[in-house]
Amino acid sequence: xxxxxxxxxxxxxxxxxxxxxxxxxxxxxxxxxxxxxxxxxxxxxxxxxxxxxxxxxxxxxxxxxxxxxxxxxxxxxxxxxxxxxxxxxxxxxxxxxxxxxxxxxxxxxxxxxxxxxxxxxxxxxxxxxxxxxxxxxxxxxxxxxxxxxxxxxxxxxxxxxxxxxxxxxxxxxxxxxxxxxxxxxxxxxxxxxxxxxxxxxxxxxxxxxxxxxxxxxxxxxxxxxxxxxxxxxxxxxxxxxxxxxxxxxxxxxxxxx
Numbered sequence: 001x002x003x004x005x006x007x008x009x010x011x012x013x014x015x016x017x018x019x020x021x022x023x024x025x026x027x028x029x030x031x032x033x034x035x036x037x038x039x040x041x042x043x044x045x046x047x048x049x050x051x052x053x054x055x056x057x058x059x060x061x062x063x064x065x066x067x068x069x070x071x072x073x074x075x076x077x078x079x080x081x082x083x084x085x086x087x088x089x090x091x092x093x094x095x096x097x098x099x100x101x102x103x104x105x106x107x108x109x110x111x112x113x114x115x116x117x118x119x120x121x122x123x124x125x126x127x128x129x130x131x132x133x134x135x136x137x138x139x140x141x142x143x144x145x146x147x148x149x150x151x152x153x154x155x156x157x158x159x160x161x162x163x164x165x166x167x168x169x170x171x172x173x174x175x176x177x178x179x180x181x182x183x184x185x186x187x188x189x190x191x192x193x194x195x196x197x198x199x200x201x202x203x204x205x206x207x208x209x210x211x212x213x214x215x216x217x218x219x220x221x222x223x224x225x226x227x228x229x230x231x232x233x234x235x236x237x238x239x240x241x242x243x244x245x246x247x248x249x250x251x252x253x254x255x256x257x
Contacts, residue, residue, distance in 0.1 A: 058144075062156070063255060065144060069137030069159060070251045073244045076133050080241040083131040087234045090124045094223045094230065097214070107214050115205040123197070123213060125226040126185045130174040131237060138163045155254050162247050166240045173233035180226055 096102050102120065110118060141159060188194050191212065196204040212219055 062144060065137055065140045066155065066251050066254055068140060070248060070255070072134035072137045073248050077241055077244050079131060080237055084234065084237050084241065086129065087230065087237065091227060091230050091234065093120055094124050094227050096120070097223045098220055098227065102214060107210050110205070110210060112205040121210060121213065125223055126181045126188065128177050128181045130178055131170065133167065133170060135163065135167065155250055158250060159247055162243055166243060169236045170240055173229070173236045176229045177233055180229060184222060
């Protein structure tokens, strides 16, 4: 394109009568100014093309980041379903201990033969499998957001707000439960039945442990204290799940464009 304009300019200069051009200096200045103008136009066009290419690359990379976040959240929602179900069942068992709704006849029938199948014969306040979220995509998005000249869109803002709000809450709730479990487990070391409890009481029948779980007022109060934080953790996981689904819907819509 620049070559095309240059040929036109040279043709116009050649067609000018000698009297109008004036002299060789005037002709040279006109030629030089035209050359400068053409170079300037060329630079501007090149910059525009480069800007367009960079913008296209950033957009494509951002779509890949969104796809990674979608993959993370899909895995999270699947794991959350299991974690929530597990925590709901655990809280139900703890509530039975607190409210003493388990009949004495239930644990009077326990013995070495059927003990392994007893789902209530565990200390739920020391038995925890914490939920672990995936945040690879979010870390990539944070790196993109800090890049120079990056223009945030509504989706990246929504994702950032979601993660910045809920990841600290999930971490806090899970850490609280882990600390409570560790502290209670350390306390159990004073009891004679602790050795058999080392496998969470599922393999070695110990009547003293059973009596502690079902009849100890100290354990009952510990369960009530634990349930406060367990319900808090359950609420956070449900909120994280529900908002994850909303973010997934936004990402799917974006990727379908």
